[in-house]
Amino acid sequence: MLDTTAREMWELFEPVHDLVYFAPEARQAADGLGMRGYWMGYFxxxxxxxxxxxxxxxxSSFSxxxxxxVARALPDAWKYAAPADVLAARxxxxxxxxxRLFGAERTRSARFAEAADLAWEAAAAADTTGRVLAAANQALERPARATARLWQAVTTxxxxxxxxxxxxxxxVGIGPLEAMVLKAAAGESDGPFLRETRRWEPADWTAAEDTLRERxxxxxxxxxxxxxxxxxxxxxxxxxxxxxxxxxxxxxxRTGRLAGLLEPLARxxxxxxxxxxxxxxxxxPAGAHAAVTAAGARESG
Structure with a gap:
């Protein structure tokens, strides 16, 4: 039987990581550094x-x-703040x-610290050969605060x-645009939203569709x-x-235990x-993959 643990865990830690893109605190931090607009802050x-x-x-690495x-944001962003200052701000x-989102009582709890430590151990075990973004994140120092430790671990x-x-x-010869077209065709994401936010022209998207039809x-x-x-x-x-x-x-x-601890955060x-x-x-949709979460809930209950 196919092991779906890696996918199920991704579905639990991805929402926590995504706070860096969508939480107002992230935009405020970028603005405070002098970044000009959402995308400069994002990059x-x-x-x-x-x-x-x-x-x-x-x-290349974001794909x-x-x-x-990208060129509208970098390298200009580094004129406003050095990467080390950006890391501290994030x-x-x-x-x-x-x-704010999870509550101070939860983020200061022993269970939250346990989730952070388990996630950090998993992230430290990741093989980063040929994985530039993962390697760069994995090399960062272990934060003292459980919030920062958990977020950095799930980001790695x-x-x-x-x-x-x-x-x-x-x-397999699938380029960035073809991958997005396939994702949209599968009903996982909105095609126009992906195209516009990644700044591809309609003609580029159409060409990618033609390539996929030819295949x-x-x-x-x-x-x-x-x-x-x-x-x-x-x-x-x-x-x-x-x-x-x-x-x-x-x-x-312990993976099941971590799943049980992450599930309410993802929710x-x-x-x-x-x-x-x-x-x-x-x-x-939430609950589409529940095996690991259910196991973790039994362990953490």
């Missing part, structure tokens, strides 16, 4: 672990953005966001999974063909396999209204 906050790299490095979108912002795990996903896409992945009406469904399923399965190592290292029992983010319509990260 600075996410790319800061890499150091003051050129926009081409960020375009889905048009180079012009840690403060995530502490504030998590304390998230970038580890994302790096692996990009590697799989490259290996037999996309039907004339824009839906996935049987080959498209199968091809995308293989990509997702290989992505899951590439993300298994942290959970094998943590072990089934709180989902119910907060912070995540935008259009589902840019492609998260499934």
């Amino acid at each position: 600075a906050l996410r790319a800061a672990p890499l150091g003051p790299v050129a926009p081409c490095v960020v375009t 889905v953005f048009h180079p012009a979108r 840690e403060e912002a995530m502490d504030a966001a998590m304390t 795990l998230r970038e580890h999974r994302g790096d692996g996903h990009v590697a799989v896409l490259v290996s 037999g992945f996309l039907a004339a009406d824009g839906s996935l063909t049987r080959a498209g469904v199968a091809g995308r399923a293989r990509v997702e399965q290989w992505t899951d396999r590439a993300a298994e190592r942290p959970w094998r290292a943590l072990g089934a029992e 709180a983010v989902g119910e907060s209204g912070l995540l935008p319509a259009g589902n840019p990260v492609g998260l499934p």
Whole structure:
């Protein structure tokens, strides 16, 4: 039977990571650093672990953005704040966001600290060979505060999974735009939202659709063909396999425990209204994968 642990854990930690994109504290932190607009803040906050790299490095590692979108933010962002200052600001912002959203009593509890420590152990076990974003995040010092420790750990795990996903896409010849078209065709995200926020032209999107039709992945009406469904399923399965190592290292029992501790946090983010319509990260509806969560709930009850 296919092991779905890596995917189920992603569905639990992704919403917590996503606070850096959508929590008002993140935007306030970026504005406080002098960043000009949402996208400069986005790229600075996410790319800061890499150091003051050129926009081409960020375009490559983030994968889905048009180079012009990145070039409007970097390297100009580093004129307003050094990466080290951005890292400090995002840690403060995530502490504030998590304390507000989850409550001070919860974030100061022993259970929250346990979740942070388990997630940190899993993240430390991630193999970052060929995974630039994961390696840069994994190399950061262990924060003393449980909020910052948990957020940084799930961010390392998230970038580890994302790096692996990009590697799989490259290996099967699916480019950034084709990947987004497939995601939209599968009903996981809104196509126009993805295209516009990543700053691709309609002609680029149409060309990607044509490429996928030539491969037999996309039907004339824009839906996935049987080959498209199968091809995308293989990509997702290989992505899951590439993300298994942290959970094998943590072990089934403690992974289940972490799942049970993360589930109410993921639910709180989902119910907060912070995540935008259009589902840019492609998260499934809450409860779509419950096996690990259920096991963790039994362990943590």
